[in-house]
Amino acid sequence: MNQYYVGVDVGSVSTNIVLLDSKDNQKLSEALYIRTKGQPMESLREGFKILQDKGYSSEDILGVGVTGSARVLIGHIIGADSIKNEITAHAVAAINRYPQVKTVIEIGGQDSKMIILREGVVVDFAMNTICAAGTGSFLDQQAFRLNIPIEEFGEFALRTVEPVRIAGRCTVFAETDMVHKQQEGATKEQIVAGLCEALVRNYLNNVAKGKSIEEPVLFQGGVAFNQGIKNAFEKELGVQLVIPDHFNVMGALGSAILAKEAIHETNKPTLFKGFEIMQRNHLLKRVECRDCSNACELTEVTVAGEIVAKWGDRCGKWQK
C-alpha cells in the first residue's frame, strides 16, 4: 500500500497539486496543474475530485503542505501540516531536484522570484515589487491581445531572429510600444520575441538587481514552458538554463516535502481533513473579535452551520 504527502500550491493563475511518494522523495505519483480562474476554492475542489476519481483515498495521506498566495485560507480549510511561503517551497523543491543548484529563476503568474543557493542552503532571494510587468500575467494579457494562445507564445518568438525592441519597464508603456511597432509594420513574431526580451530585461533589472547568477541555473514556474523566454534569458545571461521536469508544479512539490519535514519534526498525525472536505459548501465570513481592544478582523469558515476554522487573531486563541 502506497502512502503519500500532498503538496498544494494555490496561486493567482494556477492551482497545482502533487502527490509525493512517502518512501521516495524523487517520485511524484501525481502532478496536477489547474487554472485558478480567480476561484481558488473551486479549482482545489476540482483537483481533489480528480484525485478521488483516480482512486486515491484520504487514509493514505500522511501529511499536507500548502503554499501560494491563498495558502492561509486553503491551509485552514483542508487542515495543512505546513503553511509556507513560496520562496521556501520553491527552494526546497529545487534542492530536491538538483542538489547542486546555485540559482533559481522562478516566474509565476503574479510574482517573479530569484533564489540564490550555496551548498543546498538559501543565502539570498528577491521578489518583484509592486509591479507585474515581469510576470506571467503580463504575457497572458499580451497573448490575448495578439490573439495567440499562450501555449504557442514561445514558439512564435522562436520563429524570428530579429526581435523588435519593446520598453519593458512598465506594462502600460510596453503596450503603447507594441501598438506603435505594429503600426510600423513589425510582424507578430517580432513583437512576441521583443516582449520576451523585455520581460527578461525587466526581471534582471527589478528582481535580480545585480545578484551574481551562477550555474547551474534552474528555471521554474509556469513561464518556464515558454521557450522564447528561456532563449531570451540565455542570450542575455550567457548561461544555460535548466528546466526541471516538473517545472510548473515545483511550489507544490516543495510544500509536499515541507509537510513531510513538519510531520517528522512534530511526530504527530496529519491534520488533513480529507479530500471530501472540499465537496462540502464552505461559507467565508469576516468577523470582528470584540474580546479586547485590538479588535482583530477574523476570517470564519462555516460548513453546514458549524464553524470549522477561524483565524486572523493576534493572540492565537481562535486558531486552536
Add this chain to the structure above:
Amino acid sequence: MQTKITFPHAGEYYVVFKDLFTNLGYEVVVPPSTSQKTLDIGIKLAPAQACLPFKITLGNLVQGIEKGANLVGMIGGKTGICRLAYYSDMYQKILADNGYPVELLAVKAKKEFWLSVKKHHPTLTLRQFMQTIRDFWRKLVIFELIREKSLAIRPYEINRGDSTRMKGRFLRQLEQTTNATELKALKQEIIQGFAAIPIDKERKIIKLGLVGEFFLLIDQFSTLNMEEFLGNNGVLLKYSLSFSEFFVGSLKQKRFLDNYLPTHNNQVYKYAQKYITRPIGGHGRESVGEAIVFKQKGYDGVIHLYPFSCMPEVVASSIVPRVSADWGIPILSICLDEHTGEAGFQTRLEAFTDMIKRKKYPFIAEDE
C-alpha cells in the same frame, strides 16, 4: 484660551508623552489609535510624495484636533537634515489650509522647548520644568524596558499571546503611575511578570536586528504588526534605536563625544565609514553602521525598514547589498508605503526568517 495639546501617536509611546505634557500644565488630547482612517486622512491631505510617517502623523494630528486640540506637539521641530526639518512648517500650512489653524510646539532636547513652554505657562519655573523632564525620562526608560522584555520573551513563550497581554497590562499600569516610588515598584513587577511567563528555552529561534527609519521602528501600525508576526515565528527582535536614544543622540554634546570616545555611535560611524563618510540625514548612516554592529554582536540577520521616498534610507538601501556581501550578514530591505499589502510583506519576512533558520539549524531540512 486654554491650550489643548495633541501629538502624533508614535506607536505606544503616547503613554509617556501624555504624561510629559500634562505635567507641563497642558490639557492633553490623545488622538485615537492609529488606524486605516488615520492613514486615509493623511493621504488625502499630504502631498503624494510625502513619506508614510508624515502621512500617518498628519492623520493623527487631524484626529486630535477634531477632538478639540488647538496646539500640536511635534518631535524634532525644525531640525535634522532630511525632510523632517520641513515637517513642522508643512503641518502648520496643511492644517491651516484645511481649516485647522493651530500652534506648534517643537519638542526637543534644546533650550527652545523650554522657552516655548514658558510662553504658554509663565508661572512655570525652570526647576519644575527640569523635574518634569526627569520624570518623563524615568517613565520613558520603564516604557522601553516593557517593550524590550516583550520582544525578548515572545519567541520563547509557550502560550501564544502571553507576552503581548503582559505588555498591554504593564503599559496601562505605567499610564496610571505618577511618582518615582511607584515607578520603582512597577519596574520590579515588570521584571518578575515577564520572568513568570512559561517559556520553552529549547526552541530554535533566530536573532534579528532592526535598522532603518526611526518612525517605522517605533510604530507598529505602519509595519503591519511585524513585531508580533516575527515574534510568533520564533524571531528575537532588537531595535537599533529607541526614543530615549533618539533624544540623547540629538544633543550637541553627545554628538561631540561620539566623534572622539568609543561610544556605541562612534562604533557605528566607524563601521559605516567605508560606505558613507558623513551624515546624510535621517538615520541613513546609522542604518549601515548598525547592521554591521548587529553582525559583530552575533545576530543572525538584519531587517532594514524604510518608507517609500525617504532620501537617507534610499541611499542606505542601495549600500545594504554591499554591506551584506562584505560582512556575510543577510539583510532584508523592505520599503513601506501606504499600499503595502500584508500578504506580500509577510511572505518576504517569512521567507527571510526561513532562509536564516534553515541555515542555522540544518537538521530541520533533513528528511528522516
